[in-house]
Amino acid sequence: xxxxxxxxxxxxxxxxxxxxxxxxxxxxxxxxxxxxxxxxxxxxxxxxxxxxxxxxxxxxxxxxxxxxxxxxxxxxxxxxxxxxxxxxxxxxxxxxxxxxxxxxxxxxxxxxxxxxxxxxxxxxxxxxxxxxxxxxxxxxxxxxxxxxxxxxxxxxxxxxxxxxxxxxxxxxxxxxxxxxxxxxxxxxxxxxxxxxxxxxxxxxxxxxxxxxxxxxxxxxxxxxxxxxxxxxxxxxxxxxxxxx
Amino acid sequence: xxxxxxxxxxxxxxxxxxxxxxxxxxxxxxxxxxxxxxxxxxxxxxxxxxxxxxxxxxxxxxxxxxxxxxxxxxxxxxxxxxxxxxxxxxxxxxxxxxxxxxxxxxxxxxxxxxxxxxxxxxxxxxxxxxxxxxxxxxxxxxxxxxxxxxxxxxxxxxxxxxxxxxxxxxxxxxxxxxxxxxxxxxxxxxxxxxxxxxxxxxxxxxxxxxxxxxxxxxxxxxxxxxxxxxxxxxxxxxxxxxxxxxxxxxxxxxxxxxxxxxxxxxxxx
Numbered sequence: 297x298x299x300x301x302x303x304x305x306x307x308x309x310x311x312x313x314x315x316x317x318x319x320x321x322x323x324x325x326x327x328x329x330x331x332x333x334x335x336x337x338x339x340x341x342x343x344x345x346x347x348x349x350x351x352x353x354x355x356x357x358x359x360x361x362x363x364x365x366x367x368x369x370x371x372x373x374x375x376x377x378x379x380x381x382x383x384x385x386x387x388x389x390x391x392x393x394x395x396x397x398x399x400x401x402x403x404x405x406x407x408x409x410x411x412x413x414x415x416x417x418x419x420x421x422x423x424x425x426x427x428x429x430x431x432x433x434x435x436x437x438x439x440x441x442x443x444x445x446x447x448x449x450x451x452x453x454x455x456x457x458x459x460x461x462x463x464x465x466x467x468x469x470x471x472x473x474x475x476x477x478x479x480x481x482x483x484x485x486x487x488x489x490x491x492x493x494x495x496x497x498x499x500x501x502x503x504x505x506x507x508x509x510x511x512x513x514x515x516x517x518x519x520x521x522x523x524x525x526x527x528x529x530x531x532x533x534x535x536x537x538x539x540x
Numbered sequence: 541x542x543x544x545x546x547x548x549x550x551x552x553x554x555x556x557x558x559x560x561x562x563x564x565x566x567x568x569x570x571x572x573x574x575x576x577x578x579x580x581x582x583x584x585x586x587x588x589x590x591x592x593x594x595x596x597x598x599x600x601x602x603x604x605x606x607x608x609x610x611x612x613x614x615x616x617x618x619x620x621x622x623x624x625x626x627x628x629x630x631x632x633x634x635x636x637x638x639x640x641x642x643x644x645x646x647x648x649x650x651x652x653x654x655x656x657x658x659x660x661x662x663x664x665x666x667x668x669x670x671x672x673x674x675x676x677x678x679x680x681x682x683x684x685x686x687x688x689x690x691x692x693x694x695x696x697x698x699x700x701x702x703x704x705x706x707x708x709x710x711x712x713x714x715x716x717x718x719x720x721x722x723x724x725x726x727x728x729x730x731x732x733x734x735x736x737x738x739x740x741x742x743x744x745x746x747x748x749x750x751x752x753x754x755x756x757x758x759x760x761x762x763x764x765x766x767x768x769x770x771x772x773x774x775x776x777x778x779x780x781x782x783x784x785x786x787x788x789x790x791x792x793x794x795x796x797x798x799x800x801x802x803x804x805x806x807x808x809x
Contacts, residue, residue, distance in 0.1 A: 401677075401680075
């Protein structure tokens with residue numbers, strides 16, 4: 297088995313009296329795509345937000361690339377985040393900036409000494425990877441939902457992350473665009489050997505991209521396995537996810 | 541003992557929430573100061589600072605000019621009959637210039653900026669929060685506080701005093717117009733009298749409080765936006781609260797600065 301790049305052990309997270317994650321543990325291995333399935337409100341998005349320190353946890357431990365997340369100070373958290381890409385459900389593009397500026401924004405601030413030619417090269421390369429070089433000077437308001445997701449992905453990979461966290465990458469997209477995004481996730485995994493956690497409801501996307509799947513219910517893991525193993529499960533709850 | 545009135549747990553939770561909110565505000569302000577002091581350290585955000593300065597100054601220029609001019613005109617027209625009773629209409633330029641420079645210019649301009657700039661900042665930052673743009677900056681290992689808050693607060697603190705000076709100038713022109721509606725005074729004489737009546741002690745506290753007003757508008761707008769809720773409704777709430785809260789604080793700051801300058805004037809005389 298390849299090396300672990302992220303390790304979550306017995307985490308608990310709650311908003312007031314509402315417990316979102318309850319004693320959840322999982323590992324992510326180098327170069328694998330781990331899909332997290334679950335109904336809405338089972339804490340899937342909270343899980344990946346906890347992993348990058350956007351949301352604190354009540355109990356448990358989280359390690360990313362050998363560094364503890366829950367005990368990290370601001371600077372240590374910054375170092376962790378440089379190696380972890382995050383694609384938001386809404387893509388979260390900066391509205392006031394063009395596509396080019398969206399990609400240059402993190403690059404200029406993290407690699408403060410980057411030359412103009414390198415900046416251009418990295419921006420163009422990231423946009424070529426998602427097939428959107430033509431949109432380089434467009435504003436986010438001029439892009440469709442699928443294009444926004446792709447630009448969001450380009451902004452994520454421009455920093456060459458070792459881990460990518462996808463928060464419902466295909467939600468709100470038609471089946472053809474969803475398939476294109478799923479293909480993109482796979483091609484990035486193969487090209488850069490990145491490890492990914494993919495939060496999704498979209499079963500075709502899960503089937504297409506997953507090396508391993510875990511299913512969450514009420515903040516706990518209830519099943520783990522490959523797509524085929526889980527699809528053939530006799531458990532009615534697990535099986536309900538795979539009914540088309 | 542059982543019949544003694546018991547403090548409601550609701551009061552405790554409200555008090556706790558109030559102090560938690562206070563602590564959040566204190567943390568936000570201290571972080572703002574930290575980012576302002578470290579502003580010259582890389583990564584530099586001067587481009588965003590200049591963009592915000594232009595936006596803030598340019599956005600409010602016409603409104604400040606019109607309001608300043610009308611205030612000067614109205615103040616002159618309404619003061620004239622009272623001064624005329626004492627045969628002191630020649631004092632109009634001095635009276636208007638002192639009241640404008642010391643109080644009317646800074647406060648009116650700050651209130652206009654609170655409405656125009658403060659609500660704009662609250663809505664803009666609030667919508668960035670709602671659409672996860674702030675979180676996106678955080679997860680890409682950049683500092684949203686420096687890029688969003690420090691730039692806007694510095695821009696407000698720099699631009700509001702300049703807008704106040706511009707408003708003062710427009711107010712004086714309004715006053716000149718008001719005087720010339722009922723009488724006759726040439727521009728040179730008007731400005732010679734107005735300027736002769738002013739001292740450094742009139743300008744200095746006004747400029748200090750203008751900087752503070754700008755700081756308040758920037759911080760309150762950013763704080764409300766940064767702490768907006770999840771829905772789109774919270775963007776409107778953030779914009780609205782930014783105006784109401786900053787307007788209130790502007791009056792308190794005005795009161796404090798006026799009191800302090802009075803104490804200083806008394807001690808120096």
